[in-house]
Structures are given as C-alpha cells and as structure tokens.
Amino acid sequence: MEITQNGSRPVNDDRADNMTSNMQTVSPALEKYEKEVLLKQWSRPDLSARDRSIITVSALISKNQSAELPIEFRFALDNGVQPRELSEIITHLAFYAGWPSAMVASQIASVIFANRKISASDLPLASPELLPLDKEAEDMRAAHVQQQFGAVAPGVVQNTTDLLFRDLWLRPDLKPRDRSLVTVSALIAAGQVAQIPYHLNRAMDNGLTQPQAAEVLTHLAFYVGWPNIFSAMPVVKEVFEKRSK
Amino acid sequence: MEITQNGSRPVNDDRADNMTSNMQTVSPALEKYEKEVLLKQWSRPDLSARDRSIITVSALISKNQSAELPIEFRFALDNGVQPRELSEIITHLAFYAGWPSAMVASQIASVIFANRKISASDLPLASPELLPLDKEAEDMRAAHVQQQFGAVAPGVVQNTTDLLFRDLWLRPDLKPRDRSLVTVSALIAAGQVAQIPYHLNRAMDNGLTQPQAAEVLTHLAFYVGWPNIFSAMPVVKEVFEKRSK
Amino acid sequence: MEITQNGSRPVNDDRADNMTSNMQTVSPALEKYEKEVLLKQWSRPDLSARDRSIITVSALISKNQSAELPIEFRFALDNGVQPRELSEIITHLAFYAGWPSAMVASQIASVIFANRKISASDLPLASPELLPLDKEAEDMRAAHVQQQFGAVAPGVVQNTTDLLFRDLWLRPDLKPRDRSLVTVSALIAAGQVAQIPYHLNRAMDNGLTQPQAAEVLTHLAFYVGWPNIFSAMPVVKEVFEKRSK
Numbered sequence: 001m002e003i004t005q006n007g008s009r010p011v012n013d014d015r016a017d018n019m020t021s022n023m024q025t026v027s028p029a030l031e032k033y034e035k036e037v038l039l040k041q042w043s044r045p046d047l048s049a050r051d052r053s054i055i056t057v058s059a060l061i062s063k064n065q066s067a068e069l070p071i072e073f074r075f076a077l078d079n080g081v082q083p084r085e086l087s088e089i090i091t092h093l094a095f096y097a098g099w100p101s102a103m104v105a106s107q108i109a110s111v112i113f114a115n116r117k118i119s120a121s122d123l124p125l126a127s128p129e130l131l132p133l134d135k136e137a138e139d140m141r142a143a144h145v146q147q148q149f150g151a152v153a154p155g156v157v158q159n160t161t162d163l164l165f166r167d168l169w170l171r172p173d174l175k176p177r178d179r180s181l182v183t184v185s186a187l188i189a190a191g192q193v194a195q196i197p198y199h200l201n202r203a204m205d206n207g208l209t210q211p212q213a214a215e216v217l218t219h220l221a222f223y224v225g226w227p228n229i230f231s232a233m234p235v236v237k238e239v240f241e242k243r244s245k
Numbered sequence: 246m247e248i249t250q251n252g253s254r255p256v257n258d259d260r261a262d263n264m265t266s267n268m269q270t271v272s273p274a275l276e277k278y279e280k281e282v283l284l285k286q287w288s289r290p291d292l293s294a295r296d297r298s299i300i301t302v303s304a305l306i307s308k309n310q311s312a313e314l315p316i317e318f319r320f321a322l323d324n325g326v327q328p329r330e331l332s333e334i335i336t337h338l339a340f341y342a343g344w345p346s347a348m349v350a351s352q353i354a355s356v357i358f359a360n361r362k363i364s365a366s367d368l369p370l371a372s373p374e375l376l377p378l379d380k381e382a383e384d385m386r387a388a389h390v391q392q393q394f395g396a397v398a399p400g401v402v403q404n405t406t407d408l409l410f411r412d413l414w415l416r417p418d419l420k421p422r423d424r425s426l427v428t429v430s431a432l433i434a435a436g437q438v439a440q441i442p443y444h445l446n447r448a449m450d451n452g453l454t455q456p457q458a459a460e461v462l463t464h465l466a467f468y469v470g471w472p473n474i475f476s477a478m479p480v481v482k483e484v485f486e487k488r489s490k
Numbered sequence: 491m492e493i494t495q496n497g498s499r500p501v502n503d504d505r506a507d508n509m510t511s512n513m514q515t516v517s518p519a520l521e522k523y524e525k526e527v528l529l530k531q532w533s534r535p536d537l538s539a540r541d542r543s544i545i546t547v548s549a550l551i552s553k554n555q556s557a558e559l560p561i562e563f564r565f566a567l568d569n570g571v572q573p574r575e576l577s578e579i580i581t582h583l584a585f586y587a588g589w590p591s592a593m594v595a596s597q598i599a600s601v602i603f604a605n606r607k608i609s610a611s612d613l614p615l616a617s618p619e620l621l622p623l624d625k626e627a628e629d630m631r632a633a634h635v636q637q638q639f640g641a642v643a644p645g646v647v648q649n650t651t652d653l654l655f656r657d658l659w660l661r662p663d664l665k666p667r668d669r670s671l672v673t674v675s676a677l678i679a680a681g682q683v684a685q686i687p688y689h690l691n692r693a694m695d696n697g698l699t700q701p702q703a704a705e706v707l708t709h710l711a712f713y714v715g716w717p718n719i720f721s722a723m724p725v726v727k728e729v730f731e732k733r734s735k
Binding site: 019021022023024025026027028029030031032033034037038044059060063064065067068191214215217218221222223224225226227228229230231233236237240 | 307309311332333335336338339340341342343344345346347348349351352354355358359365368369370371372393394396397398399400401404405408409416431432435436437439440
C-alpha cells in the first residue's frame with residue numbers, strides 16, 4: 001500500500017472495504033470527507049508518509065484505540081516504518097502511555113508481524129548497545145527534576161533517570177528525532193498539555209523543524225480531534241516564540 | 246423503548262437483562278443505583294429524553310466507550326433522535342473526537358440501522374445545500390484564530406475555517422443548537438476544559454438555555470464521572486456570569 | 491498467585507504466557523522491562539501488593555482499558571482484595587469514572603466471580619448500614635461546594651451531597667482510606683489534576699501516609715504513563731507542602 005498518484009491514501013484494502021461499507025450505510029458524508037479530505041492529508045508537504053504513520057500509530061496507542069490499529073500498523077510498515085522501529089514505538093509508549101496500552105498494541109502487532117514473516121532477527125535486541133549519552137544535558141535535566149520533585153516522589157525521579165533518559169531514550173533502533181515525534185504525538189493525543197513544552201523543545205533539538213512540528217498538529221487534528229489541537233496550540237506557540245528569540 | 250410512566254428508563258431490553266445479571270453477581274449496589282438513581286435522571290426537567298440521548302451518545306463516542314454504544318444508539322432512536330441526526334452526530338464527532346472514534350461508532354450504527362431498515366434515503370446527503378453562513382460572526386472568529394495561531398499552525402487554521410465552520414457546522418441535518426450540544430458534551434467528556442468557553446457560548450447563542458446547560462452537567466456526571474464535571478464547572482460558571490452582565 | 495521469593499510478580503499465568511509470547515515476537519525489550527522492572531515494582535516498600543492491586547485496577551477501570559482487567563482482577567483477589575471490596579471499587583468508580591466504565595468492569599468481574607464461586611453472600615448489600623457521618627466536615631464541604639457551584643448546576647451539587655458524600659462514601663465494605671486510594675488513582679489515571687488536591691487531602695486525612703502517596707505515583711507511572719504522573723506531581727507537591735506546615 002502506498003500513496004497513489006493523486007496524492008491520497010488508497011482505499012482498496014480490507015479495512016477500507018469494510019469501513020467504506022459501514023460509512024455508506026451510516027454517513028455518506030463521512031465517506032466523502034475520508035476520501036476528499038482525510039486521505040489527502042497524507043500527501044501534504046513538510047511530513048513524509050512515514051512520519052505521518054509514526055504520528056498516527058502513536059496517537060492511536062496513546063488513546064488505546066485498538067480498532068484502527070491493525071490497518072495503521074500495516075500502513076506504517078508499507079510507508080517505510082521498519083519493524084524494529086515499530087517495535088521500539090510500542091516499547092517507548094509502554095512508558096509514555098502506560099503498560100496496558102503497549103500490551104494491546106503488542107498483541108495486534110504480533111499478528112501482523114507473523115503474517116509478514118517478520119522474525120526475531122528483524123527486531124531490536126532486548127539489551128542493545130546504547131547510543132552515547134549527552135551527559136551534560138542529561139545531568140542538567142536530572143538535577144532540575146530532582147530539585148522540583150525529589151522530595152515529592154523520589155521513586156519517580158529515580159526511575160525517570162535510570163529507565164527513561166539513561167536507557168529507553170538511548171536505545172538505538174529508533175532515532176531520537178523519531179522517538180520525540182512519538183512522544184509529542186502521544187502527549188497531544190492524551191491532552192497532556194503541560195508536558196508538551198519540554199518534549200517539543202527536545203524534539204526540535206533532535207531535528208524536528210518548526211514547519212514539521214506545525215504539520216504534526218494539522219495531521220493529528222483529524223486523528224485525535226480538533227479540541228486536543230486547540231488546547232495544545234497555545235503552548236506550542238510559546239515554544240516556537242521562545243526558540244525564535 | 247420509551248420513558249415509562251414512573252419516569253425511569255425501562256430496563257427490559259437485551260443489554261439491561263445481560264447487565265442486570267452481571268450487576269447482581271458483582272454489585273447489587275450498582276443495580277440499585279442504576280434503577281433508583283441513574284435511570285430516573287432521564288425524566289428530570291430542563292432536558293428532554295431526546296436531548297439526554299444526544300448528550301449520552303456524544304459522550305460515549307468522545308470517550309471511545311463502544312460497549313454501551315449499541316444500547317444507547319437504539320435508545321436515542323427510540324427517544325426521537327432521527328437516523329439522519331445520529332448520522333450527523335457521528336460525522337461531527339469525527340472532527341471533534343477524532344476519526345477513529347467515529348469509525349467505531351459508524352460500525353456499531355451500521356448494524357442497528359440495518360436491523361431497523363434505515364436506508365440511504367433516511368440519511369443526509371454527502372453534499373447537501375448548506376445552511377446560510379453568518380458571515381460577519383464567522384469572519385470575526387476566523388480573524389481571531391488567524392491572529393492567535395496563524396503563524397503557529399497555518400494548516401490547522403485553514404482547515405478549521407474551510408472544513409469546520411464553513412462546511413460541517415452548516416450541514417442542515419442537525420440543528421446548530423443540537424450540534425453545539427454534541428460538541429459541548431464531547432468536550433466535557435474528554436476533559437477539554439479550555440475549549441468549553443467558546444463552545445458553551447456558541448451553544449447558548451444557538452438557543453441552549455442556562456438551565457439546560459446546567460442540566461447537561463447534572464446528566465453527564467453519571468456518564469463521564471464526577472471529576473470531569475467538577476473540572477468543567479469553574480469555566481461554565483464564568484461563562485454564565487459573563488453572559489448575565 | 492502471589493509475590494514470589496525474589497520479589498517479582500510471577501509470570502506463569504494465562505495472560506503472562508500469552509502476552510510474553512506476543513512480546514517476544516514484537517518487542518523483546520518490552521518483555522525484559524516487564525520482568526526486570528515492572529513486576530519488581532510490586533515488591534517495593536511503602537505499599538502492599540494489595541494496595542498496588544487496588545491502585546492498578548482503579549487506573550484500568552478509570553481509563554476503560556478492559557484488555558488487562560481480567561488478569562488484574564484475578565491478581566487483586568490473589569493479593570487479598572476481598573470480593574466485597576472489588577465490588578465496592580467498581581461501584582465507586584461508576585460515579586468517579588462514569589457508568590460505562592463500571593459496566594465494562596462489572597461484566598469482566600462477573601466471569602471471574604463465577605469461576606471462583608464467589609456468590610451473593612460474599613458481596614456487599616445493596617443498602618447496608620452506613621458508616622457514621624462526620625457531620626461537621628461534611629457540612630463544611632457541602633457549604634463550600636454550594637457557595638461555589640450552587641448557582642451553576644444545582645442538580646450536580648445536590649447529587650454530590652446526597653449520592654456521593656452521604657451515601658457512597660459511607661458504604662461500609664470498602665474502608666474510607668481504600669476508597670480514597672481508588673479515587674486518587676482514578677483521578678491521576680484520567681488526568682483530572684484539578685480534582686487531586688481535595689481528594690489527596692481526604693486520602694491523607696483517611697490515613698494514607700505521605701510515603702504511601704508518593705509510592706502511588708511511582709507505581710502508577712508504569713500503568714498510566716509517565717506524562718500523567720509529571721502533570722500530577724506539582725499539585726501533589728503543593729498538598730504535601732501545605733500539610734507539613
């Protein structure tokens with residue numbers, strides 16, 4: 001499955017057949033919007049179809065919306081998201097969306113991986129050699145969080161350092177920029193506005209450009225609903241403005 | 246199915262039989278509360294059973310709670326929500342709760358529509374003649390959003406104007422007041438407090454009275470949980486107070 | 491099923507077999523984290539395995555994540571949560587997470603209760619003798635809410651007093667401290683930060699210590715995701731600081 005000549009997602013797959021039939025019998029308008037608007041979002045500039053698939057599956061996992069996950073997982077693989085990357089996205093979201101969401105995603109992915117003969121050798125190692133740590137930046141982050149919350153919940157602070165920033169974020173099979181894209185998408189999807197500034201700055205430090213970040217919002221509006229996007233925009237605006245100074 | 250003489254929702258349908266049995270074996274208290282409290286909410290004053298069905302299905306779709314959707318869709322139709330209105334509610338929430346939630350709702354509704362012989366001629370056209378636009382008010386809204394967020398996410402701002410306020414909101418098969426009721430219910434259900442002021446004002450401009458808006462909160466408390474209501478009340482209060490000046 | 495010698499949750503049950511297989515074919519890393527990190531959280535100090543089960547099932551019900559509920563319900567019973575307590579947790583969350591979430595939980599629990607021969611005599615009465623009311627504290631709470639929101643949504647204010655604080659909270663089969671634990675867990679899981687101060691104070695008035703409250707955050711991070719915890723920590727910090735004065 002790939003982006004077709006006219007720039008829309010093809011609709012001739014299992015889910016599309018099925019859902020198109022449902023839409024025809026419930027809302028012909030929805031079918032029209034899907035064909036004429038939603039699917040064309042996928043060929044807008046600034047984000048590749050691969051990026052859009054990363055954003056979409058991250059939002060779905062974050063919101064625990066399993067019904068659309070099979071089609072979006074297959075589409076992600078077709079769009080060039082590697083199995084080892086999809087594996088890491090699910091592992092990453094175990095921590096950023098909660099274990100139960102990752103378990104559901106894992107169950108769905110296992111069926112698709114089996115069908116596509118994706119095997120252990122295509123997957124990340126459980127304990128690979130980690131990416132090098134930017135020790136100065138990480139020490140500053142850790143000190144800041146320790147100062148804020150060390151006396152509130154020392155277990156959280158310790159786990160955040162040991163498990164997230166000195167382990168998970170350094171796993172090599174998902175680039176830091178993509179890991180940030182996963183995180184920011186999950187935050188917007190979950191309405192976790194207060195956590196956006198740190199992670200959007202990190203995403204842009206990791207190479208996400210401002211037009212790309214803006215396009216994340218434009219794309220996600222369709223998948224998580226307009227209200228989440230309008231709640232995110234004020235803090236995104238503030239991040240953009242501070243960085244341009 | 247209709248509101249019975251004594252003012253409660255009848256419980257003699259499939260879901261009720263099934264759930265009542267579950268409740269008896271898990272929580273007799275829950276069964277008591279359902280009969281003595283929850284179902285009687287449906288005959289409180291200020292909102293019709295039809296309004297309450299619109300509110301309830303909007304909240305369920307918004308929270309992606311599909312298990313109760315079949316019974317609530319059937320109950321909505323029994324309460325006088327027209328098939329074309331239910332179709333529009335699902336289409337509306339594709340934008341306000343995200344496409345995946347609307348897909349799940351569409352799948353469930355397609356079964357119910359088929360069972361009730363609801364056919365294409367009962368549904369809204371994909372591209373009907375739109376309601377007249379209040380150009381002055383819409384230009385003001387668009388200018389305000391452009392000024393706030395035009396430089397942040399131009400794609401979102403453009404889509405908001407073109408797809409939502411100059412298209413979706415003008416579709417004729419759901420009255421603007423009901424469309425507002427759907428939107429406000431979805432916002433409260435999703436905890437999107439920051440978006441309530443604009444849409445509650447719009448709802449009241451579209452004819453929702455203050456006692457009706459208050460009753461939306463009272464009704465929704467049972468379906469989305471008390472915390473969401475207490476988080477919404479301060480902004481609802483502010484809207485009420487500003488409008489009474 | 492119980493905490494094993496080495497302090498981790500055992501993984502030799504149905505779900506674990508199944509999910510471990512899924513994890514092996516999708517993310518060996520996830521399997522490693524589950525064994526080496528997640529399951530060991532259950533034997534950290536400050537909260538018993540029973541407390542952790544109460545927290546975990548409350549979070550899952552609150553987020554409507556039904557896929558993991560069967561295993562967590564069984565584990566809760568194995569950890570010493572009594573059937574009557576689990577029944578009350580579900581009833582409590584009907585009000586604090588919304589009726590549909592409680593219905594799903596009730597359906598899942600009914601299967602487990604049947605398998606374990608848990609019968610009506612093991613369950614709370616629908617209308618038991620209530621715990622004594624702390625009338626002075628409750629009158630103060632009611633007056634405060636009436637003053638804030640009595641003119642906004644009188645139905646909500648009335649129901650909050652009559653159904654929640656003069657009925658639900660006084661049901662005897664779940665201790666007030668445990669009921670608070672359920673409520674605080676559900677609030678953090680749902681991202682309802684604004685409601686945390688009142689209920690965390692109530693929890694601590696009901697006997698939850700500060701180290702226990704901190705450990706709730708540490709435990710929940712894995713089950714509801716890090717962002718929810720970081721959004722909750724500033725208000726938790728404020729509660730801790732105000733109480734220590």
